[in-house]
Amino acid sequence: MDRTCRAEQAIAQSTVVVGYTRYLKLIEDLTAGKELLASGMRQETERCRAALARARGGETVALISSGDPGIYGMAGLAIELAATEAPSVPVEIIAGVSAANATAARLGAALMLDFATISLSDLLVPWETIRARLEAVAAADLVVALYNPRSKKRVKQLEEAATIFRRHRPETTPVGVGTAVGTAEERVILTDLAHFLEVDIAMRSVVLIGNRTSRCLGGWFITPRGYQL
Numbered sequence: 089m090d091r092t093c094r095a096e097q098a099i100a101q102s103t104v105v106v107g108y109t110r111y112l113k114l115i116e117d118l119t120a121g122k123e124l125l126a127s128g129m130r131q132e133t134e135r136c137r138a139a140l141a142r143a144r145g146g147e148t149v150a151l152i153s154s155g156d157p158g159i160y161g162m163a164g165l166a167i168e169l170a171a172t173e174a175p176s177v178p179v180e181i182i183a184g185v186s187a188a189n190a191t192a193a194r195l196g197a198a199l200m201l202d203f204a205t206i207s208l209s210d211l212l213v214p215w216e217t218i219r220a221r222l223e224a225v226a227a228a229d230l231v232v233a234l235y236n237p238r239s240k241k242r243v244k245q246l247e248e249a250a251t252i253f254r255r256h257r258p259e260t261t262p263v264g265v266g267t268a269v270g271t272a273e274e275r276v277i278l279t280d281l282a283h284f285l286e287v288d289i290a291m292r293s294v295v296l297i298g299n300r301t302s303r304c305l306g307g308w309f310i311t312p313r314g315y316q317l
Contacts, residue, residue: 090185090270098182099150106139107152136166140174156184188233191266191294194276196308198296208245209236222249226256234295262302262309267293
């Protein structure tokens with residue numbers, strides 16, 4: 089798992105570490121001797137409140153998020169709750185390595201030019217809004233990183249996203265799928281727009297769809313920035 093030095097230092101300086109159970113397991117090498125407050129999925133608000141409560145009590149608290157806390161992570165929620173429930177608690181947001189960055193690096197250089205990130209989860213955002221964003225990004229010829237692309241109960245969203253992008257881009261457009269990148273369960277596959285739905289894609293996957301200039305070069309997924317060679 090890719091981690092920044094600053095994030096590791098912050099965890100080392102903390103006395104209490106709060107996070108989703110899976111994420112705490114990923115940093116077990118950093119948390120020996122610390123108090124751990126773990127909880128399951130969809131308990132983000134409870135985790136933030138627990139972290140703020142311990143911080144109000146004088147503890148130095150590390151609230152662990154996925155990848156980068158400001159990209160589909162906990163940073164926004166923590167700031168919102170702190171503003172209303174714990175305005176005296178100092179909050180620091182520490183950058184991490186997002187799933188899109190980690191996946192792009194394993195595949196090559198897919199994000200070298202303008203790109204967007206879109207989550208296909210409609211738990212917090214209506215699907216109509218997500219669909220409109222997909223249409224806009226596809227029409228704008230932006231490389232896109234799709235987060236939360238598919239789950240056991242939610243498969244139609246990714247199929248609809250594929251249909252949208254196929255209207256705007258050749259089916260030979262490179263598509264990379266990274267699952268659990270940086271862990272022992274990592275899987276990285278390079279395919280194309282015509283065939284990527286055949287790949288095993290789940291909630292821990294990120295799907296990178298290239299733009300019209302993206303191509304495969306020596307087994308790498310690259311989006312040229314426009315340098316004259």
